[in-house]
Amino acid sequence: MDVYRAIADPTRRAILDELVDRSGQSLFEICARLTMKHGINSSRQAITQHLGVLEAAGLIRTRREGRSKLHWFQGDPLKAIAERWPIATDERDM
């Protein structure tokens, strides 16, 4: 799964926004935040699929903490974008 396809979807970008806000969330918390803060009312199954795409792209990782499965944002794959199209210093000042 490439990172470009993973972040092409607005629901998946909202998931990443929420995991940046607080890392280590359960599926329930992610769904609650999407519904209440973004008006995204997808089913839990649909969100699970989105999480699978993000995990396959390396943008999130999951770990069992206690009896729950939690999700963390992982930004490393996004570095490849900045490295592929670096922003020149002089460009920034334009």
Added chain:
Amino acid sequence: MRIHLAGVFVDDQQKALRFYTETLGFQLKHNIPLGEYAWITVVSPEDPEGTEFLLEPDAHPAVRPFVQALVEDGIPSTSFAVDDVQAEYERLQAKGVQFVQPPTDLGPVITAILDDTCGNLIQIQEEKPQP
């Protein structure tokens, strides 16, 4: 029709009774021995004649896999209303309660989720005044 009873399945009724009364602060309403188990309900001190909350044994074989699957995805077994989630969070943390979700502002409500030590996740929820 009114709702007079709600509840959760618990892995140990006496441990649950201690947690729901001594830690959370509910009051014992009924404790009727029924052989191996008991009919145990608690009520809120703010509404002692209100809805009773049943601490039901999880002895049925379907219960544990069901509750475990909920907990794996972080889904609370039930939700309690509080006036101030942040204050409850601090009060309960000081008593050693584990929270799996700290107070989180979700727009119309603030929620937090705790572990009841008897198998369940429990949400506490504060409704914000509507503008």
